[in-house]
Structures are given as structure tokens and as C-alpha cells.
Amino acid sequence: MLFDLPDFKTLYAALLARDDRFDGQAFVGVASTGVFCRLTCPARKPKAENCTFFATIGECIDAGYRACKRCHPLQAAALADPAIGALLQALDGQPDRRWSEGDVARLGYDPSTIRRSFKRQFGMTFLEMARQRRLREGFTALAEGAKVITAQHEASFESASAFRAAFARLLGCAPADLRADALLRATWIPTPLGDMIAVSSHTHLHLLEFVDRKALPAELRRLQAAARQPIGVGAQPPSDQAAAELADYFAARSSRFTTPLAVAGSAFTQSVWDALRTIPAGQTRSYSDIARQIGRPSAVRAVARANGANQIALMIPCHRVIGADGALTGYGGGLWRKQRLIEIERKLMILNKEIAS
Incomplete structure (x- = not known):
């Protein structure tokens, strides 16, 4: 399932406060106007008795509501x-x-x-x-x-x-330090949600991050230390494959990633990353869900740390993990990106269902 909506009181309070923690995770249909909105909509707030909350845009449309022209819920x-x-x-x-x-x-x-x-x-x-x-x-x-x-x-x-x-x-490193024959080479991949840096060897992708992620310089330093040489610049087969698969993903054509990944972490961390990759596109899980899945129900905080240590964005989908109450939680690429990624994947899920039927 996607996630269970919090109770009405919690969602109505979030609507009144324009709480962005639920942006993209819950929508409100307003009976008195016939429109549906984001919970952060700047319009005058409706009375509680006129509100119905939904988990997806599709549910709002199915219920007969049309998109608000103030908060544009169909857009990022x-x-x-x-x-x-x-x-x-x-x-x-x-x-x-x-x-x-x-x-x-x-x-x-x-x-x-x-x-x-x-x-x-x-x-x-x-x-x-x-x-x-x-x-x-x-x-x-x-x-x-x-x-x-x-x-x-x-x-x-x-x-x-x-x-x-x-x-x-x-x-x-300085641009003059970059080598075309380095073991690991970085390439720049533009996407609709911002540019990404991919670092790969000839056989595996080692890093995929948004350029503005604060942890990126430290992650690159760790890769350089592991390779014992500076990271070079230039495309490699895995980064070319990643770029092609990302283009399909952002065009809502496919959520399938088959680029070979090089993941380095403890057995526990890798078990968390493996669990993340089992979450279908368009669905979300909580940290406690992941902890139970890997057989460590009390290790919720450790799961959160492993989630944050992921340095291959999207392909290891840490953006699909949300709070137990359905709120968006911290994401290194920014909560606005997390919300948009979930929207893209829900669109993919709807398209796949239509094709299957």
C-alpha cells in the first residue's frame, strides 16, 4: 500500500498550518468549492465539515474534484x-x-x-x-x-x-588534477529536478547524487581515498546506462534500473539498501517497516542512518521512505525533490495499471 493517512484531526491541523511535511502525501477535497488542494495551499482555509482527505491525486479526481488554480496540485x-x-x-x-x-x-x-x-x-x-x-x-x-x-x-x-x-x-580537487585515465570517472547528468553527478568505473556505478547535495564533497573524498587516486572526468559505460535509464524514469516511461551498482557498507547497511530496492515505484514505507522487513524491528534509528548513508540516489530509492505518520522526512536531495519523485512514481504506477488493464 502507499501509506495509511493520519487521522482527520492531524490532517486538518496540517491544512490550517500549511504544514509542508505532508505535501504530495495527502490532498484535501473541499466540498463547498469542488476543488482539491495541497495542504500548503495559500487559499482561505475551508471549514472542517467541508473537507475530505485523500492519499493520491487520482483519488481526488475519481471523487469528482478538480485541481485548485491557486496551489496547482498537478504540478511540482x-x-x-x-x-x-x-x-x-x-x-x-x-x-x-x-x-x-x-x-x-x-x-x-x-x-x-x-x-x-x-x-x-x-x-x-x-x-x-x-x-x-x-x-x-x-x-x-x-x-x-x-x-x-x-x-x-x-x-x-x-x-x-x-x-x-x-x-x-x-x-x-582542482580541474587540472582530473585525469582521463583514472579508475573512477565523474560525469554530469542533467535531469528535470536538477543536475546529478555520476561516478563510475568501467564496470560499475559507484555514486549518483544531486550536485547540490551537501554531503557530495565528502562522499567524493571517500571514493578518492578508496581508489587511492583522484577521480577523473569522462563517461564510462555504467554512467551512460544510468543517464539513459534516468531519462526514461523522468519521462515516466520506466522505473526499472539495471545499471550495475558498486555498494560499500556493512552487512546491516546493505540489507537496508536491498530492502529499499524491493519497494515498488509509487509506494512508500516507513523506517519501522524496513526494520521489520530485515528482521531487526528495534533498529529503526540504525535503518534511518543507513538510509541517509546511501550515495546512489533514485536507483537505491531512499526517497520512498517516509515517517510513520505519513509525513515526508529528511532527504539529502531536498524535501521538494522527494515530494516530486513520489509524484512521478505514482504517475508511473497509474500508467502501468492502465497498460495492464
């Missing part, structure tokens, strides 16, 4: 904000531009409001996101064999030291 929460959508579109149109708060203001938006909105939804500001996009261009150039100075220009960094510093913060 982040993209429901018109200002965010417009700026993301502008960034896509000019990825190599050195964006500034002045540019944001000239587009008609208050820079401080935009800064808070992006930080809340993406864990980074719009300017940080734009800088990351430029860094992707430099990374791609290096992967194609370009010299560092060429990569710096591709990334639109005027200062060589700034380019080196930005690169070092991301990969833990």
Missing part, C-alpha cells in the same frame, strides 16, 4: 510559483549568463523574495543555481578533453581562481 510544488517558473525558463534560455540580483530586479521581481523562494524550494538561491549551471558547462568541456582555460571560458568564469575554487568545492 516548486513550479507552482509563477516567479520561479519564469526565472527557471530564463535560466534555460541563457545558461552561460552571469546572472545578478540586478538582472532579477530588471525582470520585475524582488531579489530578496526570489532569494527566499528559491532557498525554500531548492535549498539554494537562484544565483547559486545559475552559477552551478555555468559550472556544468565547464565540467562538460573538460570531459570532452578541453584545456582548463577553455573550460573556464565555457563556464563564463572571468577569474581562473574563482573557477578552480568553485570546481574544488564540488569535486574536492
Whole structure:
């Protein structure tokens, strides 16, 4: 099953408080208006007697409700904000531009409001996101064999030291240290939910993380220490396979991942990761569910730690683990991503059921 909805009192309190812990996990149908909303909807709150709570969008539609035009429950929460959508579109149109708060203001938006909105939804500001996009261009150039100075220009960094510093913060080494013949090589994979870094050997994928994950530099350092040499740059067969499978996943064509994975952890940790991979797309489990599944019902906290130690995102689906009360819990890639991933997978589940019938 997906998960059991909390009781009415808990959900109605979450609706009144616009509690984002249940965003994407529960929806409210309002009898007096005939619409269904996210619990974080900014519209005036309905009376309790007019509310019915549902676990999925499909249930809301089946019950005869139509989507709210304020909170756009059919869209990812982040993209429901018109200002965010417009700026993301502008960034896509000019990825190599050195964006500034002045540019944001000239587009008609208050820079401080935009800064808070992006930080809340993406864990980074719009300017940080734009800088990351430029860094992707430099990374791609290096992967194609370009010299560092060429990569710096591709990334639109005027200062060589700034380019080196930005690169070092991301990969833990200077761009000149990257080797094309390294055992482990990193490649950059763009996705609709943000760019990802994949690190693989010739035979296995060792890491797959969103670029803005705070733990990424430490994870890369551990991989480098294990390999006893710096991580190189360039595609390998497993990272190419991962990119193709991720494209199918985000297009809601397939949730099946067959890329060979190299996982390093204790026997307990690997048992947790194995359990995560048995959760069907479109469904969720709690930490206590996983603990019971692996035969360690009292090890809930240890399961949570193992879940957080996963460094192969999506393919080892730690995003499918939620709180016992159905609330979204911590996710290294950001709760907004966790909510969107669950939505994507529920869409996949519905499509698979339609095909089967």
C-alpha cells in the first residue's frame, strides 16, 4: 500500500498550518468549492465539515474534484510559483549568463523574495543555481578533453581562481588534477529536478547524487581515498546506462534500473539498501517497516542512518521512505525533490495499471 493517512484531526491541523511535511502525501477535497488542494495551499482555509482527505491525486479526481488554480496540485510544488517558473525558463534560455540580483530586479521581481523562494524550494538561491549551471558547462568541456582555460571560458568564469575554487568545492580537487585515465570517472547528468553527478568505473556505478547535495564533497573524498587516486572526468559505460535509464524514469516511461551498482557498507547497511530496492515505484514505507522487513524491528534509528548513508540516489530509492505518520522526512536531495519523485512514481504506477488493464 502507499501509506495509511493520519487521522482527520492531524490532517486538518496540517491544512490550517500549511504544514509542508505532508505535501504530495495527502490532498484535501473541499466540498463547498469542488476543488482539491495541497495542504500548503495559500487559499482561505475551508471549514472542517467541508473537507475530505485523500492519499493520491487520482483519488481526488475519481471523487469528482478538480485541481485548485491557486496551489496547482498537478504540478511540482516548486513550479507552482509563477516567479520561479519564469526565472527557471530564463535560466534555460541563457545558461552561460552571469546572472545578478540586478538582472532579477530588471525582470520585475524582488531579489530578496526570489532569494527566499528559491532557498525554500531548492535549498539554494537562484544565483547559486545559475552559477552551478555555468559550472556544468565547464565540467562538460573538460570531459570532452578541453584545456582548463577553455573550460573556464565555457563556464563564463572571468577569474581562473574563482573557477578552480568553485570546481574544488564540488569535486574536492582542482580541474587540472582530473585525469582521463583514472579508475573512477565523474560525469554530469542533467535531469528535470536538477543536475546529478555520476561516478563510475568501467564496470560499475559507484555514486549518483544531486550536485547540490551537501554531503557530495565528502562522499567524493571517500571514493578518492578508496581508489587511492583522484577521480577523473569522462563517461564510462555504467554512467551512460544510468543517464539513459534516468531519462526514461523522468519521462515516466520506466522505473526499472539495471545499471550495475558498486555498494560499500556493512552487512546491516546493505540489507537496508536491498530492502529499499524491493519497494515498488509509487509506494512508500516507513523506517519501522524496513526494520521489520530485515528482521531487526528495534533498529529503526540504525535503518534511518543507513538510509541517509546511501550515495546512489533514485536507483537505491531512499526517497520512498517516509515517517510513520505519513509525513515526508529528511532527504539529502531536498524535501521538494522527494515530494516530486513520489509524484512521478505514482504517475508511473497509474500508467502501468492502465497498460495492464
